[in-house]
Amino acid sequence: EFTARGHALLRAIREAAVPVIAVLDGLSLGGGSELALACDAIVATGRGSLGFPETGIGIYPGLGGTQNLPRRVGTGLARYLIYTGAVLGAEQAAELGLVDRLVALEELDEAIAEIARAGKPAGERRPTEPTGRWAEIARAFDVPADAILAGEVTSDDPEIARAYERVRTRKAPLALRKADALIGRALELPYDEGLRAELAGLEEIFRSHDALVGLRSVLDRSRPSFEGR
Template sequence: MDFVKVEREGSVATLTIDRQDKLNAISPQVVEELGQSLLELESQPPTAIVVTGAGEKAFVAGADIAEMSQMSAVEAKRFAEIGHAAMALLDRSPVPTIAAVNGFALGGGCEIALACDMRIAADNAMFGFPEVGLGILPGMGGTQRLPRLIGSGLASELLFSARRIEAAEAKEMGLVNRVVAQGEALNAAQQLATEISKNGPLAVRYAKAAANKALDVDLVSGLEYEADQFALLFSTEDAAEGMGAFSEKRKPDFKGQ
């Protein structure tokens, strides 16, 4: 991998997009490496994944415009398809994913953050979709995930105006979960990931699957799915351990079984 680095600390994995000379701008290679890294993690899944950008200036400052401007329509379609595949791996990862947003998260960078389950932003973070100002539109899921997250009206404002917003406004909109001091986003995201890892890993996975299902189906179908996942967990050793530990007033020792 030239641009994506994977580190593990305990049961938490951190993926860092490292292309600082280009403010971590994405290209087909960067997106392919991100997708490949996520696929490799599936062989030995962590309990949570943190995604960030190297340095304090940028999470991902969008696409590499110099490279993208040379694409034909066919190449652009392929770039979008690679991006959709990588974002799907992030979005549908069986374990929780957290974006630690430091600095610029524009265009494709904002789309990577949107594909995560949660977003922790440094107070110097800047979000936006500049694509329409370039005569194009977001091509890695931004037009689909943003309205689902913050609603049609606010999403339309950001998508159509190309306006950039600071971390505080992003939190007010519901785009980010939490704003922390500059330089603390990665630490805060990793602490959240560690907190999540203390819970039953199967329960967390099933809860994520159920929450994702809510975005795809009607309420009745979603409730049926939830009930099935709820029941399945009662057949696991983790459920017996968790409820037994509660009764015995001790910390549970989950095995993921």
């Protein structure tokens, strides 16, 4: 019921007659980051951050994250962020197109007013094309979760190789596979249909052994051991 209400909020944001603007001025993880992604624009100060740690506790982003991330940054970087749970600072997020405006704290109110005056954006958002290092990461992670889990993809790049290893050893296989499937269809399906698919899988994932282990690990501050079931 909680996530169903969350999805209703996402639709309300999308259908609002005026622009809905998220402000990031501190740590944002999981649902908070997903809520920001659902907004028409994200304005951040240097203290802002975004991250999607769910696959590390046995679940996947269930408040629009699997649908809104690909629409902002493409499938490769969406997979990277959800597979690894990497936390991005505001400057990194702006480089990727996750943050629309990066401003000093004293400029925040004016930036919000300027975006509001411009009105609701027309049409669908198109993913920002990654460049430089981000393009390399996008290519490395635009692969099925199973290929990483099975060790079928490797890299001579130390940073990417370490990221693959973290995914294999620290993330929940079932959650990775579910997220992978949802991300893969995000740009093919109408937005509402993608949200329904995301919501439809949540009961199964929350009832899984990995989710129980992962969520329990948050309470007792232990490192979970996932079994892919």
